[in-house]
Amino acid sequence: MKYLFSLLITFTIFNLCAQQTPAPEQSQPISIVGVTAHIGNGEVVENAIIVFENGKITQVSDVNKAQPKGKVIQAEGKHVYPGFIAPNSTLGLAEIDAVRATRDEDEIGTFLPHIRSVIAYNAESKIVESMRPNGVLMGQITPRGGRISGTSSIVQFDAWNWEDAIVKADDGIHMNWPRSFSRSGNWYDTDRRYEINKNYTKQLDELHTFFDKSKAYYQSDDFNRNTVYEAMKGLFNGEKTLFVHVDAEKEVLDLLAFKAEYNLENVVIVGGAEAHRVANEINAANVPVLLQRVHSTPNFEGDDYDLPYKLPKLLSDKGILVGLESSGQMERMNTRNLPFYAGTAVAYGLDKKEALKMITLNTAKILGIDDFAGSLEIGKDATLFISEGDALDMQGNRLTHAFIQGGEISLESHQTELYKRYSNKYNHKIDE
The missing domain is CATH 2.30.40.10 (Urease, subunit C, domain 1)
Structure with missing residues (x-):
């Protein structure tokens, strides 16, 4: 039996x-x-x-x-x-949320730049297949968890296996910036409060220590190979992008200072729920934003009810290069709604041509694949x-x-x- x-x-x-x-x-x-x-x-x-x-x-x-x-x-x-491009996606890394054996988006550990998400990508995923009828034909397959989650890769959504799917391997490293505050209680509690993260400074110090060691390894002539630090090399020579998952105003400002301190050439904000509050600083630092799911509720009681719908226009009007992403609750299934997130931004004031760019050429530029993807131009892939x-x-x-x-x-x-x-x-x- x-x-x-x-x-x-x-x-x-x-x-x-x-x-x-x-x-x-x-x-x-x-x-x-x-x-x-x-x-x-x-x-x-x-x-x-x-x-x-x-x-x-x-x-x-x-x-x-x-x-x-x-x-x-x-x-x-x-x-x-x-073809529309879905950045910061766990498509193909998990199939059924309720079945642990089908979820492979998160690894055990804190600093994991050497973990390559693409080798766990399931090209035969039923969820990946459901993206295509809505025009979502490519995606950045991204790990989750830890302080540094690992390395993403970009794939197209019609392949036998992950090797066939890759269009750009190991494009960037994903880092979860420490939160300066946390919210108490469960989501359904009516008396939830925001509390200061007393370990915020300590967590930043840990990040600095890790980057100091990584940079020292990059600059060293020592031939004792370290797999973890080896994966970080691309951040210091400009070959890889650092995708930083960060939302709050203070945290974004701390990130911009961190970028300047380590002279990091390619940094992208992922999420950016409060990016509009420091839009001038983001623009001055020439940092693009992969903006949180447009179909979301505001983070704070004092925010406009329609703030997430307006954010693409608010940031675009400040001259920031903006792409749209769809992480969050049921993110894999909701990725097929990527074009409708752009459509909602149009309904809240964004020019339709700009909205289209946020799921095509802008995203291609942010991911470093605009030389062959993101627009219908001679010489580019017919995707x-x-x-x-x-x-x-x-x-x-x-x-x-x-x-x-x-x-x-x-x-x-x-x-x-x-x-x-x-x-x-x-x-x-x-x-x-």
């Missing part, structure tokens, strides 16, 4: 994890004709033609200025966008999709085609299969 139960569990997990077969490499030129092209850099080309060959974009222009090549997709009245309407709107975001590096991918998922199954059961007509 025990054997049969184990076999049943294995079979169930196998079925939960099976994804469609990845698309083959592009074998002929493809031309999208008559479409409205949202380039991703703030430009929009009406009645456009987009041609891509061997996985790369070779033509973006008015339809009257170029001839179609190869397979032609007539897309009059539709819209084409660069893009066609939508029947406005992809930042829930009603308009209806994909008809999607491509990753030129390969046409399936837009089916467990959810679409169930939708069709039960629509047929009740004889409801399905719009194809």
